[in-house]
Amino acid sequence: xxxxxxxxxxxxxxxxxxxxxxxxxxxxxxxxxxxxxxxxxxxxxxxxxxxxxxxxxxxxxxxxxxxxxxxxxxxxxxxxxxxxxxxxxxxxxxxxxxxxxxxxxxxxxxxxxxxxxxxxxxxxxxxxxxxxxxxxxxxxxxxxxxxxxxxxxxxxxxxxxxxxxxxxxxxxxxxxxxxxxxxxxxxxxxxxxxxxxxxxxxxxxxxxxxxxxxxxxxxxxxxxxxxxxxxxxxxxxxxxxxxxxxxxxxxxxxxxxxxxxxxxxxxxxxxxxxxxxxxxxxxxxxxxxxxxxxxxxxxxxxxxxxxxxxxxx
Amino acid sequence: xxxxxxxxxxxxxxxxxxxxxxxxxxxxxxxxxxxxxxxxxxxxxxxxxxxxxxxxxxxxxxxxxxxxxxxxxxxxxxxxxxxxxxxxxxxxxxxxxxxxxxxxxxxxxxxxxxxxxxxxxxxxxxxxxxxxxxxxxxxxxxxxxxxxxxxxxxxxxxxxxxxxxxxxxxxxxxxxxxxxxxxxxxxxxxxxxxxxxxxxxxxxxxxxxxxxxxxxxxxxxxxxxxxxxxxxxxxxxxxxxxxxxxxxxxxxxxxxxxxxxxxxxxxxxxxxxxxxxxxxxxxxxxx
Numbered sequence: 001x002x003x004x005x006x007x008x009x010x011x012x013x014x015x016x017x018x019x020x021x022x023x024x025x026x027x028x029x030x031x032x033x034x035x036x037x038x039x040x041x042x043x044x045x046x047x048x049x050x051x052x053x054x055x056x057x058x059x060x061x062x063x064x065x066x067x068x069x070x071x072x073x074x075x076x077x078x079x080x081x082x083x084x085x086x087x088x089x090x091x092x093x094x095x096x097x098x099x100x101x102x103x104x105x106x107x108x109x110x111x112x113x114x115x116x117x118x119x120x121x122x123x124x125x126x127x128x129x130x131x132x133x134x135x136x137x138x139x140x141x142x143x144x145x146x147x148x149x150x151x152x153x154x155x156x157x158x159x160x161x162x163x164x165x166x167x168x169x170x171x172x173x174x175x176x177x178x179x180x181x182x183x184x185x186x187x188x189x190x191x192x193x194x195x196x197x198x199x200x201x202x203x204x205x206x207x208x209x210x211x212x213x214x215x216x217x218x219x220x221x222x223x224x225x226x227x228x229x230x231x232x233x234x235x236x237x238x239x240x241x242x243x244x245x246x247x248x249x250x251x252x253x254x255x256x257x258x259x260x261x262x263x264x265x266x267x268x269x270x271x272x273x274x275x276x277x278x279x280x281x282x283x284x285x286x287x288x289x290x291x292x293x294x295x296x297x298x299x300x301x302x303x304x305x306x307x308x309x310x311x312x313x
Numbered sequence: 314x315x316x317x318x319x320x321x322x323x324x325x326x327x328x329x330x331x332x333x334x335x336x337x338x339x340x341x342x343x344x345x346x347x348x349x350x351x352x353x354x355x356x357x358x359x360x361x362x363x364x365x366x367x368x369x370x371x372x373x374x375x376x377x378x379x380x381x382x383x384x385x386x387x388x389x390x391x392x393x394x395x396x397x398x399x400x401x402x403x404x405x406x407x408x409x410x411x412x413x414x415x416x417x418x419x420x421x422x423x424x425x426x427x428x429x430x431x432x433x434x435x436x437x438x439x440x441x442x443x444x445x446x447x448x449x450x451x452x453x454x455x456x457x458x459x460x461x462x463x464x465x466x467x468x469x470x471x472x473x474x475x476x477x478x479x480x481x482x483x484x485x486x487x488x489x490x491x492x493x494x495x496x497x498x499x500x501x502x503x504x505x506x507x508x509x510x511x512x513x514x515x516x517x518x519x520x521x522x523x524x525x526x527x528x529x530x531x532x533x534x535x536x537x538x539x540x541x542x543x544x545x546x547x548x549x550x551x552x553x554x555x556x557x558x559x560x561x562x563x564x565x566x567x568x569x570x571x572x573x574x575x576x577x578x579x580x581x582x583x584x585x586x587x588x589x590x591x592x593x594x595x596x597x598x599x600x
Contacts, residue, residue, distance in 0.1 A: 047406075053406055053409075100585075100589060103589070103592065104588060104592050107349060107405065108544070108588060108593070111541075111544045111584065111588065112584070112585060114581075115541075115581040115582075115585040115588070116585060118537070118581040119578050119581045119582065119585070122575070122577040122581070125577065126574055126575065126577060241533070244413065247406075248413075251406075251407075281421040281425055282421075283417040283418075283421040284417065284418050286414075286417055287414040287416070287417030287418035287421070288418060290411070290413070290417070291411060294400060295396065295411075298403060
């Protein structure tokens with residue numbers, strides 16, 4: 001764990017200095033990595049820590065994104081308020097969906113969350129009068145942050161990058177504390193052996209439900225950071241293919257390490273960045289990389305590196 | 314009004330029939346091997362493209378119907394032997410992810426080989442045109458699917474319940490270890506089962522070719538639809554796949570007709586409702 005902590009601090013320092021030596025393109029790329037990394041971290045609280053594979057996690061990401069987009073477009077809301085709305089809307093949905101979904105586990109849980117997620121997708125896709133249908137919500141001004149009576153513009157990519165970095169770093173720290181808490185250890189026991197935990201008197205459904213809600217809240221936060229960044233909230237944010245992304249990122253980086261999904265997100269976007277320079281069909285490469293990864297490095301890239309680092313490889 | 318209802322039901326049943334063929338492959342693979350094959354929809358799509366290619370080369374639909382499923386089956390077999398076999402002892406999620414990787418690969422490969430546009434295949438001359446059903450024209454090809462589906466279903470039933478090989482497959486589905494200790498070569502059986510499942514996906518695709526626009530997105534749509542079918546029917550259950558497919562087809566067809574606005578959500582509402590009511594599906598074993 002010390003390795004990860006040290007790595008985290010070094011990476012954070014590098015990220016703070018990054019805009020001063022990299023062109024704006026990379027600032028945008030890293031903003032996206034940070035936001036999607038937070039989305040993947042929230043997913044991994046359920047997947048890596050609780051042992052539940054959700055296939056509808058994008059619903060919370062998307063709901064957070066739409067809530068923020070509405071508030072900024074219609075009320076010119078500050079980012080703080082937009083994020084709060086995103087968290088509340090996504091959290092409320094997670095309370096409901098989680099309550100119903102944790103009755104099942106394994107593949108049935110995955111299918112049920114897929115079903116609920118796609119219900120929200122069709123809702124925003126079809127309810128054209130309110131959500132703009134497949135066009136989504138666009139045309140809102142650049143995000144601002146109103147704090148202590150001052151108004152900061154976050155319109156510049158570098159400003160937004162620093163804002164996203166602060167929010168993502170803070171949220172990651174919170175999530176990390178959650179995984180280290182007694183509650184987090186309890187979640188681990190649910191992943192390892194839910195029956196045994198139940199015999200020891202743990203209310204399995206209840207704690208799975210809590211984990212689901214926390215994961216949904218942070219996914220909503222990530223979504224509310226994403227739509228102002230993208231200047232758009234579109235139904236694809238809720239589609240099941242978006243739910244597949246944090247799964248890929250978690251496995252790419254390593255689902256058994258806290259920062260694995262974040263590293264996975266970075267690998268994902270860098271691969272995309274490099275491969276799309278040569279060809280438009282980057283999915284075929286991603287697929288091939290996944291095949292190799294699943295067969296040779298099932299612990300993920302960071303997982304493999306850390307294990308080698310401990311000299312157990 | 315009555316005519317409309319019957320025509321809508323026919324539409325639903327013909328969609329259901331196609332879904333049944335595809336879901337049979339999916340549920341057999343899951344039942345025997347415990348693998349939920351994400352690439353199944355892409356194999357279906359490949360079946361349609363192979364049929365398209367056969368039509369371009371030989372101008373004969375029936376030849377395409379014969380060749381396309383075989384080619385898809387062989388590809389599935391190669392995937393099983395070369396990749397899937399190596400990770401049977403790993404966690405279910407990794408198997409799911411491996412088949413998802415093949416979904417990405419196949420979808421892009423199709424885009425590279427045949428372009429991103431949509432294609433159509435004409436039905437064979439024998440099945441072209443329309444017939445009057447209750448005074449309304451109805452495509453002959455859809456009626457053909459409606460007849461062929463149950464015929465294939467019956468053949469599958471006979472295979473699983475009336476032949477020795479079918480019995481072995483069912484035995485392996487019930488208890489893999491027991492079948493193995495009784496002398497069944499389980500790894501070999503897995504390869505054949507994967508061939509068979511992929512062949513069914515390819516057959517579904519080839520049959521769907523004259524019915525639907527052939528494009529790179531068709532696999533992504535059908536995989537979710539067939540997941541829903543097998544989950545509401547009960548994973549690994551053969552009668553479940555049939556009933557699930559018919560329910561799906563009918564709900565979908567009547568949904569388009571009566572509640573077009575929420576039609577897209579109906580399959581997911583159906584999925585959630587069935588899972589909450591019966592967590593292992595209609596024909597699954599209760600827990």
